Amino acid sequence: MKQLQEEILKLKEKENAILLVHNYQRPEVQEVADYLGDSLALCRKAQSETDADIIVFCGVDFMVESAAILSPDKMVLIPDPSSRCPMAAQCPKNTVIEAKRKHPGVPVVLYVNTLAEAKAEADVMCTSSNADTIVRRLGTDKVVFGPDWNLGWHVARQVDSGLELIPIPEHGYCYVHKMFDPTTLHSLKTKYPNAELVVHPECDPEVQKIADHVGSTQQMLEWSKKTSSDVIIVGTEIGLVERMRREIPGKTFIPALNDAICHNMKKITLEKIRDVLVKKNYVCMVPDEIAERARSGIKKMVQLS
Numbered sequence: 001m002k003q004l005q006e007e008i009l010k011l012k013e014k015e016n017a018i019l020l021v022h023n024y025q026r027p028e029v030q031e032v033a034d035y036l037g038d039s040l041a042l043c044r045k046a047q048s049e050t051d052a053d054i055i056v057f058c059g060v061d062f063m064v065e066s067a068a069i070l071s072p073d074k075m076v077l078i079p080d081p082s083s084r085c086p087m088a089a090q091c092p093k094n095t096v097i098e099a100k101r102k103h104p105g106v107p108v109v110l111y112v113n114t115l116a117e118a119k120a121e122a123d124v125m126c127t128s129s130n131a132d133t134i135v136r137r138l139g140t141d142k143v144v145f146g147p148d149w150n151l152g153w154h155v156a157r158q159v160d161s162g163l164e165l166i167p168i169p170e171h172g173y174c175y176v177h178k179m180f181d182p183t184t185l186h187s188l189k190t191k192y193p194n195a196e197l198v199v200h201p202e203c204d205p206e207v208q209k210i211a212d213h214v215g216s217t218q219q220m221l222e223w224s225k226k227t228s229s230d231v232i233i234v235g236t237e238i239g240l241v242e243r244m245r246r247e248i249p250g251k252t253f254i255p256a257l258n259d260a261i262c263h264n265m266k267k268i269t270l271e272k273i274r275d276v277l278v279k280k281n282y283v284c285m286v287p288d289e290i291a292e293r294a295r296s297g298i299k300k301m302v303q304l305s
Ligand code: 13P
Pocket: 023, 037, 038, 039, 040, 113, 127, 128, 129, 174, 202, 215, 216, 217, 218
């Protein structure tokens, strides 16, 4: 493993490449990252001025597309193009077009967990770390929101001003975060009475309601560093727990569920990163016309957040 990691570091230098890595990636992939973070942080990195010629994106399809949209002058490589987010597939562009037809004049806010074609039809994007801020700053009492129903619930709870959210599709969800259930969490809280619970807003409302903190993966990490508790139960994909253990060694992190694994995220391996850097065979291409329209919604999000 060490040898492969060293090979990747050398290749990165030779090719003037940077590695953007999501918090759910395998620990050995996280270790070779130039930037490790949540969707918003990685969007910002892709957009910021970097003199790299190549971005290797270790994440799922919608994240890689966002990087390609924000960095049209760079080559954006994905180590495994079959690494796709099933939630993003739940909101095709026609669902957005139909919602706009049904609700003319109502702003459409889409979670970044959507494909470029759907993004191109939306007014503004959001991530799990800024969804409530974006909706608040739009200053309207009605928004079309998708695809994650639970994130929509979180936003409505945070904004709390009679906001009407029109969900598209009717009940979009993440299969990984659907797995957490309040009964298991209550028994973990009984077993570890001094522990605090931190969860992702893609979890069901019943899970969010019993959490001490709800936030994006990066916000969960930052909150865990700051909180006075030494034992923290973590309700999100297991990759974040691995990062927390590595970066906050003085505390104990208990996964709310050991099986909370995003199998698409885990498709990316060190071998595949090395191979894509050598072969440059999986280049993310977003047609210009779609990229241009999607870019405005992502940029608006970055401005508003
Ligand atoms: P974050 O932006 O919080 O990292 O979440 C992305 C994601 O896909 C969660 O399932």
